[in-house]
Amino acid sequence: MRKIKVNLGERSYDIIIGSGILSKVGSYIASLNMGSHAYVITNKLISKKYAHLVCKSLEKNGISCKINNIKGNEGSKSLSVAGKVLNDLTRYGVGKKIFIVALGGGVVGDLAGFVASFYKRGVAYVQIPTTLLAQVDSSIGGKTAIDLPQAKNIIGSFYQPKLVFADTAVLKTLPKRQLQNGLAEVIKYAAIKDKALFLYLLKNYAKALSYNSAVLNFIIYRCAKIKAQIVSKDEKETKGLRTILNFGHTIGHAIEAAGKYKKYSHGQAVALGMIVAADISRRLALLKDGQYSELCSLIKKTGLPAKAKGVSFNNIMRLYLHDKKFIGSKNRFVLLKSIGNALVLSDIPPGIINSSIKQIF
Ligand SMILES: NC(=O)c1ccc[n+]([C@@H]2O[C@H](COP(=O)([O-])OP(=O)(O)OC[C@H]3O[C@@H](n4cnc5c(N)ncnc54)[C@H](O)[C@@H]3O)[C@@H](O)[C@H]2O)c1
Ligand SMILES: [Zn+2]
Incomplete structure (x- = not known):
């Protein structure tokens, strides 16, 4: 315990x-x-x-x-x-x-x-x-x-x-789909804050998918620790620290809504959103191509989607822009400088966002 x-x-x-x-x-x-x-x-x-x-x-x-x-x-x-x-x-x-x-x-x-x-x-x-x-x-x-x-x-x-x-x-x-749903958030924690966890997941994803108790215990402890640390520093998301937990969620939410909350589970949509955010990071020369590929590969190995099917590009764009209007006129994304190292950036050129969303089709 x-x-x-x-x-x-x-x-x-x-x-x-x-x-x-x-x-x-x-x-x-x-x-x-x-x-x-x-x-x-x-x-x-x-x-x-x-x-x-x-x-x-x-x-x-x-x-x-x-x-x-x-x-x-x-x-x-x-x-x-x-x-x-x-x-x-x-x-x-x-x-x-x-x-x-x-x-x-x-x-x-x-x-x-x-x-x-x-x-x-x-x-x-x-x-x-x-x-x-x-x-x-x-x-x-x-x-x-x-x-x-x-x-x-x-x-x-x-x-x-x-x-x-x-x-x-x-x-x-827990049904497998729900396990994968949670693993999407686990990959999120690794990507934004814990490179060692990322490497551990690359090695142990199959054990996690087969409900291996030691692997799940390890993963849950690491992620809960990260969340506890972030919440302890920024309880009400007023200092910008808690924001990094939204990695993959900006486009993820639009994908979830585009699929009317049926086509994609939250975790599946976040997986696609993380690929988009990592692709933006790569296009802005923040993230190395190799690390982008590693993230995509881990997502696929976990059985999460890397391509969006059954939802349209236009719909995702429309819902993303609607969401943005709701929050404020500037766009804002959680991006990666490297695996385990996130940053929040605003005012990303719309052309880049557009191209990165196209990547998942
Ligand atoms: N408060 C927050 O900070 C926060 C963060 C992320 C997500 N959320 C919210 O969490 C919700 C999604 O939660 P979720 O993914 O846990 O889904 P969920 O609560 O809908 O549970 C998924 C399914 O798994 C079943 N289930 C639960 N535990 C089980 C078990 N041990 N064995 C078998 N079946 C089991 C449930 O009955 C349900 O059918 C969303 O509403 C989302 O908005 C909140
Ligand atoms: Zn989430």
């Missing part, structure tokens, strides 16, 4: 990472004195597999456990589901000191964090991430969110959990 600290003064918390540790979560939670009633937000599928372990462990430590299964898809990150959960919490919570437990992937985590930040003007919550993406990314850093039909993650808050408890053994039941 390994521990990483997110250093945020009085909002500091630990990330615990280990394999087969779910049955120990109760004692960790009890030591935080958040209350005697846990309200566990999860979904049916995850609940069936893992909620009994969590609840048994909580009850052993004198904490009661109430489970609310929400639907297991992005549609649950909505005002209406948040409203229903808040209503249920209010009914259940009369006279109780409640805290919230998010048991699931990023959807459950984002919604549970959102609800925790608003119920009684904020109650404590714990993240128990069960997808690779959630273990390396969404459970850490306190970004909570729900979607509106007009835009993803458009309503939310910065609200830090009291604990992130990642049992890597639960990834064994």
Whole structure:
């Protein structure tokens, strides 16, 4: 079992990472004195597999456990589901000191964090991430969110959990597509901040894809550490440091939207976005051709796409420009100086962006 600290003064918390540790979560939670009633937000599928372990462990430590299964898809990150959960919490919570437990992937985590930040003007919550993406990314850093039909993650808050408890053994039941989804974010961390991790991935990608426990533990620890360090320095993305976590996401978001959130998963779209951003870096003479090729090769080996199919170039351009208008008139990209070394640049010549997007067709 390994521990990483997110250093945020009085909002500091630990990330615990280990394999087969779910049955120990109760004692960790009890030591935080958040209350005697846990309200566990999860979904049916995850609940069936893992909620009994969590609840048994909580009850052993004198904490009661109430489970609310929400639907297991992005549609649950909505005002209406948040409203229903808040209503249920209010009914259940009369006279109780409640805290919230998010048991699931990023959807459950984002919604549970959102609800925790608003119920009684904020109650404590714990993240128990069960997808690779959630273990390396969404459970850490306190970004909570729900979607509106007009835009993803458009309503939310910065609200830090009291604990992130990642049992890597639960990834064994994760579908391959979801594992690859998370690996896209892992490649992102390596590309922006950790060359040694990049080399490790080039050597061990096949083991990661076959759910090798030692490899996944290593990867998750390294990525969680990077996220914890960045969040500790720039909690609310006001200093520009947290921005580098968006590597591959500018064009990635446009690709996801162009495929109507069905054609490409988030990780697949980010993989294509990373290729575009690395290609821009190469055209600006920041990144060497060889390193660009290594990144493309790792993406392909992981089973992530290097070419966009079933979405049009024009649509991606249109959605990217719309997004840019939303954020501000200047374009801004996270680029690479080398593998493991990112920078943020604005005002990139539109011709270069155009050519780099064409590369993925
Ligand atoms: N808050 C943040 O900083 C942040 C960062 C990145 C992404 N996100 C958000 O995260 C969400 C995506 O999260 P995700 O990729 O984890 O997807 P997800 O939460 O939709 O989970 C994917 C699927 O895997 C299933 N699942 C989860 N754990 C499982 C397990 N152990 N075994 C079997 N099946 C399991 C779920 O039921 C679901 O069907 C998006 O809404 C995105 O906006 C948030
Ligand atoms: Zn992402």
